[in-house]
Amino acid sequence: MPKLWDQCTNLLKQDLTDSEFNTWIMPLQASEEEGRLRLFAPNRFVKDWVKQHYEKQIATLCLGVSEGRIEHVSFEIGALRKRQENDTHSVESRASEADPDSTLEKRRADACLNRTFNFDSFVEGKSNQIARAASIQIGQNPGTAYNPLFVYGGVGLGKTHLMHAIGNAIIEANREAHVIYVHSERFVSDMIRALQHNEIDKFKRLYRRVNVLLIDDVQFFAGKDRSQEEFFHTFNALFEAQQQIVLSSDRFPKEVSGLEERLRSRFGWGLTVAIEPPDLETRVAILNSKATMLQMDLPDDVAFFIAKRVRSNIRELEGALRRLAANSRFLGIPITVEFAKDALRDMLVAQDKQVSIENIQKAVAAHYKIRVSDLLSSSRSRSVARPRQVAMTLAKELTKHSLPEIGKAFGGRDHSTVIHAARKVTELRAGDTMIEEDYKILLRTLQN
Numbered sequence: 001m002p003k004l005w006d007q008c009t010n011l012l013k014q015d016l017t018d019s020e021f022n023t024w025i026m027p028l029q030a031s032e033e034e035g036r037l038r039l040f041a042p043n044r045f046v047k048d049w050v051k052q053h054y055e056k057q058i059a060t061l062c063l064g065v066s067e068g069r070i071e072h073v074s075f076e077i078g079a080l081r082k083r084q085e086n087d088t089h090s091v092e093s094r095a096s097e098a099d100p101d102s103t104l105e106k107r108r109a110d111a112c113l114n115r116t117f118n119f120d121s122f123v124e125g126k127s128n129q130i131a132r133a134a135s136i137q138i139g140q141n142p143g144t145a146y147n148p149l150f151v152y153g154g155v156g157l158g159k160t161h162l163m164h165a166i167g168n169a170i171i172e173a174n175r176e177a178h179v180i181y182v183h184s185e186r187f188v189s190d191m192i193r194a195l196q197h198n199e200i201d202k203f204k205r206l207y208r209r210v211n212v213l214l215i216d217d218v219q220f221f222a223g224k225d226r227s228q229e230e231f232f233h234t235f236n237a238l239f240e241a242q243q244q245i246v247l248s249s250d251r252f253p254k255e256v257s258g259l260e261e262r263l264r265s266r267f268g269w270g271l272t273v274a275i276e277p278p279d280l281e282t283r284v285a286i287l288n289s290k291a292t293m294l295q296m297d298l299p300d301d302v303a304f305f306i307a308k309r310v311r312s313n314i315r316e317l318e319g320a321l322r323r324l325a326a327n328s329r330f331l332g333i334p335i336t337v338e339f340a341k342d343a344l345r346d347m348l349v350a351q352d353k354q355v356s357i358e359n360i361q362k363a364v365a366a367h368y369k370i371r372v373s374d375l376l377s378s379s380r381s382r383s384v385a386r387p388r389q390v391a392m393t394l395a396k397e398l399t400k401h402s403l404p405e406i407g408k409a410f411g412g413r414d415h416s417t418v419i420h421a422a423r424k425v426t427e428l429r430a431g432d433t434m435i436e437e438d439y440k441i442l443l444r445t446l447q448n
């Protein structure tokens with residue numbers, strides 16, 4: 001691989017998250033010729049994604065690093081083969097490549113799996129224990145343990161990580177297993193393209209011959225009837241053939257609106273597991289694990305400081321850590337709590353701002369399809385009173401406001417009303433799954 005590309009990847013690594021870098025940049029190979037850098041992706045998925053999301057960034061970097069020598073970057077599907085005699089590369093098109101000794105890396109790339117998302121790098125905590133255990137089971141017994149596995153939880157809590165970990169475990173145990181990881185949006189766009197090019201039969205064959213289908217964020221199917229129809233048939237074909245299906249969503253299957261009932265009910269046929277936002281200890285453990293991966297020295301008090309302040313999701317935690325590492329390296333200043341406060345100031349302000357009573361009222365009103373003014377009104381009708389109690393309870397749990405302040409913010413109510421609301425909601429959550437689900441969804445929305 002040319003030095004130029006090495007330099008570009010080093011710079012890209014600083015700009016992208018680990019997962020972006022490992023998923024999209026690592027699988028690329030490069031060759032340089034006559035003012036042009038040719039980048040080879042292992043499959044169309046990677047090629048299209050990189051071109052769409054990183055073309056400009058890569059072209060600018062190449063131009064800068066090569067001091068104007070490389071003016072053009074092209075994206076192709078293929079691989080480079082090393083010629084031993086002179087250590088140069090020749091390009092091989094994917095179609096002509098019938099390599100019987102498929103390496104694990106190639107299997108991963110074909111399956112669109114990120115190598116770093118595995119069970120070893122997934123920190124266990126109370127919030128993800130069941131989801132992790134179920135995923136490990138599936139990794140060991142695909143098709144027979146639970147089918148489908150439906151993992152749901154808020155943004156950036158590790159659903160994608162677990163799905164990749166399942167895929168990686170299966171491929172490591174059996175190189176022949178045909179695994180595909182696909183985001184639902186991608187499934188939809190591929191299907192539309194196949195329809196446009198009269199290749200729908202090819203599309204169907206592709207998905208129906210897999211052993212393991214990992215399909216992320218199925219809430220994207222909402223309202224897309226043709227895609228749902230196609231996915232329904234794919235699901236049935238795989239399920240009947242006892243091939244493993246793993247699905248993820250940001251909410252419980254029954255809560256995904258805009259999905260046909262027959263799909264929703266199928267999603268619940270196997271095992272449905274939740275990933276909750278991690279508690280403080282798990283957030284600290286995740287920070288420490290990520291710091292080790294980044295080879296950075298993270299003092300305990302700084303880990304606690306970040307974990308206490310960044311509560312919403314793990315992607316944000318990782319972002320904070322990465323920012324800290326980059327600033328410390330750049331300025332040559334060791335990482336302390338004071339330094340972290342300074343380096344993460346805007347991020348922390350944004351986190352603090354997120355959970356205000358006003359935000360809670362907006363989120364609750366939107367969730368129950370009522371107006372914020374209803375929450376503040378004197379109406380006692382059940383359709384308004386229950387959401388109001390939920391909102392007050394959330395305000396008690398998520399903000400630092402006193403009970404009288406919360407009561408006041410809800411149309412000048414008394415603090416005892418807030419206490420009563422919180423008791424009622426706690427009682428309802430224990431006995432009514434709908435309220436429990438509503439509450440969890442709202443918690444996730446507000447903490448993200």
Ligand SMILES: Nc1ncnc2c1ncn2[C@@H]1O[C@H](COP(=O)(O)OP(=O)(O)OP(=O)(O)O)[C@@H](O)[C@H]1O
Nearest residue numbers: 019121122123154155156157158159160161314315
């Ligand atoms: N338990 C964990 N241990 C270590 N890293 C984790 C854990 N959970 C999440 N992460 C990391 O957090 C980041 C976000 O996770 P991931 O992309 O899996 O979230 P997600 O739930 O799929 O989010 P989205 O809803 O946006 O798709 C990833 O870098 C992942 O490695």
